[in-house]
Amino acid sequence: MRSGHRSGHTARLAAVAGAVLAVGACGSPAGVAGVSTVPPASGAEAAAADPVTATIPAPVAQGEPSATPAVAPPKGxxxxxxxxxxxxxFTYTFPVQGCETSYQSKLLVLPKTTIWAPKGCSFVSPVDGVVHEVNTKNRWRPSTDKGQDREGRFVTVLGEDGVLYLGGHLDAVAPGIAPGTRVKAGQVLGQVGNSGNARATASNLYFAISWKTEPSLWWVRRGMVEPWDYLDAWLKGNRTLSPAAETRAMVKRVGATPKCAILCASKAPERKPEPKPEKTRISLND
Structure with missing residues (x-):
């Protein structure tokens, strides 16, 4: 009997021990060697144990302006x-002064340009030089359309750069301007008009660049070098851009006295038919 009582007591102790072990297993996670199985402290406990101070910006909702002030860049x-x-x-100047102008930067039959400007505006010498030719009379007639007269009243200046400059369709030539007159850049040579074959158009300056020739070679003075690149430069402030090199190259290419190739022929004057002589009637009664 005593032996049975001890066996029952031993069994109850074993059951209690197993229950304690089971509860311990549930309350503490299993671990491995070298790794603590104690759960981490709560946030409050961690802050109390090792406090850390930091400023974290609050998130900005999408579409809301940032609270950070804009920084203006320094002014330069x-x-x-x-x-x-x-x-x-050489120093150049735009050939029309005192008025608003316009012109096309492209080839229009001849290598020259038409500078549109109000009538009476000043045509000035584009560079220092000497007056070469002057025509104070408007000799052009539509019935003949002679090439040498198409520019109407005009003045040419042989610049110190060796280049010849023509201003045509003038309304008038300035007093004192004659062949051999020395002029300075910007000096008035005449007034813009529409003489010559421009009489049916608005007033303008026929402006051309070439080289010195005899008046009989009128097709040279009317333009051999495209002028608009130089006009652009003189108008916009680059007053030392010179057409001298391009002009010398053109002379070398075509010769100093080239033959006329464009708009050369004049119109033949119209001849009125001569009246036929009246026939004499003879009467038989005479």
């Missing part, structure tokens, strides 16, 4: 105007 210095480089020893 005002730009310093730099003059264009000097590319020749």
């Amino acid at each position: 210095d005002e730009p310093v105007p730099v003059p264009p480089p000097k590319v020749s020893e």
Whole structure:
């Protein structure tokens, strides 16, 4: 009997021990060697144990402006105007002064340009030089359309750069302007008009670049070098861009006295038919 009582007591102790072990297993996670199975402390406990101070910006909702103030960039210095480089020893000026102008930068039959400007505007010498030809009379007639008269009243200037400049369709030539007169860049040579074959158009300046020839070679003075690149430069401030090199190259290519190739022929004057002589009637009664 005593032996049976001990066996029952031993069994109850074993059951209690197993229950304690089971509860311990549930309350503490299993671990491995070298790794603590104690759960981490709560946030409050961790802050109390090792406090950390930090500033974390609050998230900005999409579409809301940022609370960070905009930083204005520093203002730079005002730009310093730099003059264009000097590319020749000559100084030029745009050939029409005192008025608003316009012109086309493309070839229109001849290598020249038409500078549109109000009547009476000043045509000035584009460079220092000497007056070469002057025509104060408007000799052009539509019935003949002679090539040498198409520019109407005109003045040509042989520049110190060796280039010849023509201003045509003038309304008048300035007083004192005659062949051999020395002129300066910007000096008035005449007034813009519509003489010559421009009489049916608005007033304008026929402007052309070539080289010195005899008046009989009128097709040379009316334009051999395209002028608009130089006009653009003189108008926009680069007053030393010179057509001298291009003009010399053109002379070398076509010769100093080339033959006329474009708009050369004049109209033959119309001849009125001569009246036929009346026939004499003879009467038989005479």
